Amino acid sequence: MSREETILKLKTIVKPYIQNEEAFESLTESTDFINDLKINSANLVDVILDIEEEYDIVIDNQSMERMLDVKSAMEIIETKLSEK
Amino acid sequence: MNKRVVITGLGIVAPNGVGLDTFTTAIKNGTSGIKHDTELERLQFSCQISGKPEVSTELSLQYFTELELRNFNSSGILYGVIAGIDAWKDARLPMEIKDEPDWDSGTIFGTGTSGIDKFRESIYKIDDFQTRKLGSTAVAQTMNSGISAYLGGKLGLGNQVTTNSSACTTGTESILMAFDRIKSGQAKRILAGSTSDSGPYIWAGFDAMKVCTFRHNEMPEQGSRPMSASASGFVPGSGAGALVLEDLETALARGAKIYAEVLGGNVNSGGQRGQGTMTAPNPVAVQKCIKNALENAGIHTNEIDAINGHLTATSKDSLEIQNWSEALGRSGVDFPYINSLKSTVGHCLSGAGSVESVATVLQLHHGFIFPNINCEDLHPEITDLIDASRIPQQLIEKELTIIAKASFGFGDVNGCVIFKKYKNL
Numbered sequence: 012m013s014r015e016e017t018i019l020k021l022k023t024i025v026k027p028y029i030q031n032e033e034a035f036e037s038l039t040e041s042t043d044f045i046n047d048l049k050i051n052s053a054n055l056v057d058v059i060l061d062i063e064e065e066y067d068i069v070i071d072n073q074s075m076e077r078m079l080d081v082k083s084a085m086e087i088i089e090t091k092l093s094e095k
Numbered sequence: 096m097n098k099r100v101v102i103t104g105l106g107i108v109a110p111n112g113v114g115l116d117t118f119t120t121a122i123k124n125g126t127s128g129i130k131h132d133t134e135l136e137r138l139q140f141s142c143q144i145s146g147k148p149e150v151s152t153e154l155s156l157q158y159f160t161e162l163e164l165r166n167f168n169s170s171g172i173l174y175g176v177i178a179g180i181d182a183w184k185d186a187r188l189p190m191e192i193k194d195e196p197d198w199d200s201g202t203i204f205g206t207g208t209s210g211i212d213k214f215r216e217s218i219y220k221i222d223d224f225q226t227r228k229l230g231s232t233a234v235a236q237t238m239n240s241g242i243s244a245y246l247g248g249k250l251g252l253g254n255q256v257t258t259n260s261s262a263c264t265t266g267t268e269s270i271l272m273a274f275d276r277i278k279s280g281q282a283k284r285i286l287a288g289s290t291s292d293s294g295p296y297i298w299a300g301f302d303a304m305k306v307c308t309f310r311h312n313e314m315p316e317q318g319s320r321p322m323s324a325s326a327s328g329f330v331p332g333s334g335a336g337a338l339v340l341e342d343l344e345t346a347l348a349r350g351a352k353i354y355a356e357v358l359g360g361n362v363n364s365g366g367q368r369g370q371g372t373m374t375a376p377n378p379v380a381v382q383k384c385i386k387n388a389l390e391n392a393g394i395h396t397n398e399i400d401a402i403n404g405h406l407t408a409t410s411k412d413s414l415e416i417q418n419w420s421e422a423l424g425r426s427g428v429d430f431p432y433i434n435s436l437k438s439t440v441g442h443c444l445s446g447a448g449s450v451e452s453v454a455t456v457l458q459l460h461h462g463f464i465f466p467n468i469n470c471e472d473l474h475p476e477i478t479d480l481i482d483a484s485r486i487p488q489q490l491i492e493k494e495l496t497i498i499a500k501a502s503f504g505f506g507d508v509n510g511c512v513i514f515k516k517y518k519n520l
Contacts, residue, residue, distance in 0.1 A: 027162045053231040057165075060228060 014040075017085050024061045028054045040082040055079075068092060100277045101517055103351040104186025104339030106178035106288070107453045110146030110332055110440045113154070113177070115185065115457075122454050122465040123490050127316035127439045129330050135302075138295050142307035144315040146332030146441030147293045148174055158249075166230050169210030174335035174446070175242040175290030176249065179204060182286060182337035183250060186351060196253025199345075201282050203257055203272045204243045204337070205265035205289035207445030210236035211296045242290055254282040262504030263405070264362070265289045266336060266448025270512050271360045273340040284341045291446035293333030304374075306409060307331055319442075320469040321406040321435035322416070322477050322486060329407040332441030336449030338456065353517040354460045358497070359392035360512035361385075371507040375411070378418050381509050385422035385501065388511035394497060396423040399431045401464055403455040403500040406435035407442050413476035415503070420480050430481035431499075432491070438468045448502040448510065455500045459516045464491040 022038055029035045030049035034042060044050045050058065059070055059078060068091035070078070077083050105115055110128030112118030121128070132145040150173060155164060158176050167173070179202070184190065188200075208214075213236040217229055235241055240258040247256035255276065261268050266289030273285035291297065301307050308328035311318030320326040346353055363384045365377025389396060402419060406412050419433070420426045436451045443450045458464055466489050473483055494516075501511040 027165065054162075056231050060230060 014085065017088065018081065020065065021081060021084060024065055025050065025058055028058055038081060040085065041080065043080045045079065062088065066092060068095065098278050098280055099343035100274050100340055100357045101343050101346050102338050102354040102357065102456055103341045103346050104182040104184070104188070105354060105453050105456060106181030106185060106337035107450065108148045108150065108174040108178045109334045109336070109443070109450050110148055113148050113150060114181065118453070119457055119461065122436065122439065122457070123463060125439060125466040125468045125490070127468065129315045129318050129439070129441055131312070131315050134295055135298070140295065140299070140302045141305065141309035142302055142328070142331065143312040144318045144330055145293070145298065146330060146334070146443070148334045150174070150177065166232060167236065168213040168216055169236040169241065169292070170212065170294065170333065171206050171209055171290045171292035171335070172236060172242050172245055174333065175204055175206070175288065175337070176245050178288055178290070178335040178337040179246045179286055180249060182288070182339050186339040186341070188339070193251060196251050198253040199283035200250070200252050200285070201254030201256055201276070202243050202246050202252055202286040203255065203259055203269045204246055204286065205259040205261070205269045205445060206239060206242050207260060207262060207265060207291060208297065209239050209241040209292070211292050212294060213237050215296055246286060250286070252286070254285070260445070261508045261510070262506055263442070263444055263447050264502045264504035264508045264510040265445040266450065266452060267500065267502040267510035267512055268362050269449065270338060270340065270357065270452055271362055271510060274357045274360065277340055277342050283345045284339060286337060287340050287449070288335060288337030289446050289449040290335035291333045291444040297333070297444070298331040301331060308408070317469055319408050319438050321408040321438050322412050322467065322474055323408070323470040324472045324474045326408040326412060326474070328409055329437065330441035332437070332443040334440065334443045334446045334450050336446065336451070336453040338449065338452060355456045356515045356517045358394065358513040358515045359388065360510065361387035361391055362508070362510045363387065364509065365507040367507045373507070374505055375507070376503045376509065377507055378414065380507065381418040381503060382422040384509040384511050385419065385499070388499065388513055392513035394513060396425060398497050399423065399499050400495040401432040401434070401458070401498045403451055403498060404433055404435050405501055405503045407437055413474055416477050416480050426480055428482040428484065430485045432464050432485055432487060433481070434465055434467050434487060436465070438470065451502070452500050452512065455498050456514055459495055459498055459514055462492060462494045464493060464495070466490050
């Protein structure tokens with residue numbers, strides 16, 4: 012899967028949770044979930060559950076802690092997919 | 096500094112009507128909201144009828160965001176938020192989002208339990224080693240104060256935001272707690288109310304205790320029979336009622352519509368002593384609660400025009416009438432009019448006190464006494480105490496000045512509140 016495709020998929024996943032439409036429209040790898048997209052920090056866990064479901068992967072606690080922006084999310088998804 | 100306290104907004108989510116207009120029409124016409132309940136039948140309950148408000152997804156989306164409704168499974172919070180927001184809007188209070196909390200406004204919104212369906216769903220996941228998949232709202236939906244927390248956030252309330260709980264007295268108690276807080280000048284405005292979840296998991300315990308009727312499964316609308324000789328237990332119900340209580344000066348200053356004044360009231364407990372137990376009221380305490388409520392409100396027993404009773408349709412109805420009669424020193428034709436909303440909505444449990452208080456206030460505001468249904472065969476123990484004409488079975492259009500509303504709950508707890516038609520004197 013290309014990075015563009017992954018970003019597109021991630022966009023669909025985070026869409027329900029974002030509170031900053033502008034940052035969402037111009038989402039890039041460096042976009043931060045909380046600071047840029049203004050996702051409620053409690054909702055991060057829901058975003059991660061949705062990612063797990065979408066990719067059929069399990070994201071461990073350590074990875075979860077790191078998953079604060081698009082870049083780290085993409086890396087973690089990639090790693091977990093390669094472990095499958 | 097003793098402030099006068101008035102009601103400036105109402106909201107209702109009841110089995111026989113969601114929204115003030117629908118509900119007002121329903122109670123005036125004696126329209127029943129009791130229906131056959133397929134889920135209770137499937138689960139082999141003795142009682143297979145219930146009272147549930149009808150709330151569509153479309154309606155829910157007017158009060159919750161799509162995100163909030165994801166994995167949402169708490170009927171009590173759903174009913175409570177709709178009733179609460181409706182009351183707030185009815186009081187013409189602002190809904191726009193500001194950065195600063197509204198320090199003068201709070202909520203005391205009670206419930207018996209919260210999100211029992213969400214709780215069940217969570218427990219299944221936990222036992223299946225899926226704790227990590229509970230999501231972020233399992234706590235907010237199942238904590239008892241979930242309802243006040245949801246309302247507090249939606250309205251930006253900055254005064255006290257809490258949930259009270261005292262079984263079937265909950266809704267009456269929340270009004271009196273709000274009254275005290277405003278009267279003592281600690282808040283200008285409190286959104287008071289209560290809610291109750293619906294469904295088998297909230298009602299099963301009552302079914303097991305055999306306090307719900309099993310004789311009317313084929314005739315749901317005739318199932319809830321307060322004060323009737325053929326009453327055989329209550330019909331489980333659910334829903335929420337909400338009342339904006341406000342300091343009179345503040346209400347007048349902003350030109351608010353005033354539905355009624357809260358004159359006062361009383362809450363107490365029978366201590367589960369004497370005839371009182373976990374499930375039965377101590378009559379000494381019930382009568383004391385009524386008498387103290389009148390004293391607190393500064394009115395004489397003769398000033399009461401009508402009573403909105405607790406009257407659940409169990410064998411305790413006669414005892415309740417006796418308690419009212421003895422506490423007020425009034426009987427026969429001298430007894431005030433009395434009605435029970437439970438004949439059309441069932442027993443809304445922790446939601447009952449507020450749902451019934453909304454009905455009571457509507458009677459004062461519009462000048463009517465709603466009819467009791469299903470008591471064409473009045474219990475002889477009741478007609479021995481009070482005249483049948485005091486138990487209206489047809490709508491009475493009449494200006495009323497004072498109505499007493501009482502609720503009694505498990506734990507031997509009582510609450511009685513006195514409402515008065517507002518006159519600027």
